[in-house]
Amino acid sequence: SAVISQKPSRDICQRGTSLTIQCQVDSQVTMMFWYRQQPGQSLTLIATANQGSEATYESGFVIDKFPISRPNLTFSTLTVSNMSPEDSSIYLCSVDQGHEQYFGPGTRLTVT
Amino acid sequence: GQQVMQIPQYQHVQEGEDFTTYCNSSTTLSNIQWYKQRPGGHPVFLIQLVKSGEVKKQKRLTFQFGEAKKNSSLHITATQTTDVGTYFCAGAGTALIFGKGTTLSVSS
Numbered sequence: 001s002a003v004i005s006q007k008p009s010r011d012i013c014q015r016g017t018s019l020t021i022q023c024q025v026d027s028q029v030t031m032m033f034w035y036r037q038q039p040g041q042s043l044t045l046i047a048t049a050n051q052g053s054e055a056t057y058e059s060g061f062v063i064d065k066f067p068i069s070r071p072n073l074t075f076s077t078l079t080v081s082n083m084s085p086e087d088s089s090i091y092l093c094s095v096d097q098g099h100e101q102y103f104g105p106g107t108r109l110t111v112t
Numbered sequence: 113g114q115q116v117m118q119i120p121q122y123q124h125v126q127e128g129e130d131f132t133t134y135c136n137s138s139t140t141l142s143n144i145q146w147y148k149q150r151p152g153g154h155p156v157f158l159i160q161l162v163k164s165g166e167v168k169k170q171k172r173l174t175f176q177f178g179e180a181k182k183n184s185s186l187h188i189t190a191t192q193t194t195d196v197g198t199y200f201c202a203g204a205g206t207a208l209i210f211g212k213g214t215t216l217s218v219s220s
Contacts, residue, residue: 045208103155
């Protein structure tokens, strides 16, 4: 199994600012995934991050709003740019190992 | 686009009663996965089903994958208070698409 940590665990940010969320995995993985989970809702895939290439974004999500870095096989960052209250959500990173998907503890973001 | 629908959205049971949640996909899936999320926690992988008609059991939990690989179910026998949480199915097509989840509450 994979152990995933995320920083920060939570933050309160002002609209118009940006927040970078870090995700660290305890083993090397090819793909890392970023999800958003709004309060009481399901998980929505934002993008898939492969090391050495640009992230692949799902419909409704764009690189300018959610830039992603993947500098090596154990680390990724997701930036939420120019935030608005609608971006208030839990952001989770995830990895796929042996066809099991493991999730980080999430970053709870509140935009005021 | 691909959609995964899950019912019911909420279910309340008395401890000891059975519980079932159903998942339906608009397209054929390569596999389906089930997750449990406790309140305030993150999703935890339970199981993956790959084969048409597959049935897997984990103690009191029984998972089924439909013959057409478009639907699945999770059945919990004799629920306990430790079963509370939200159960998500996730269908693997071109991407992993999560259902909206079924939130289970159990009263003792």
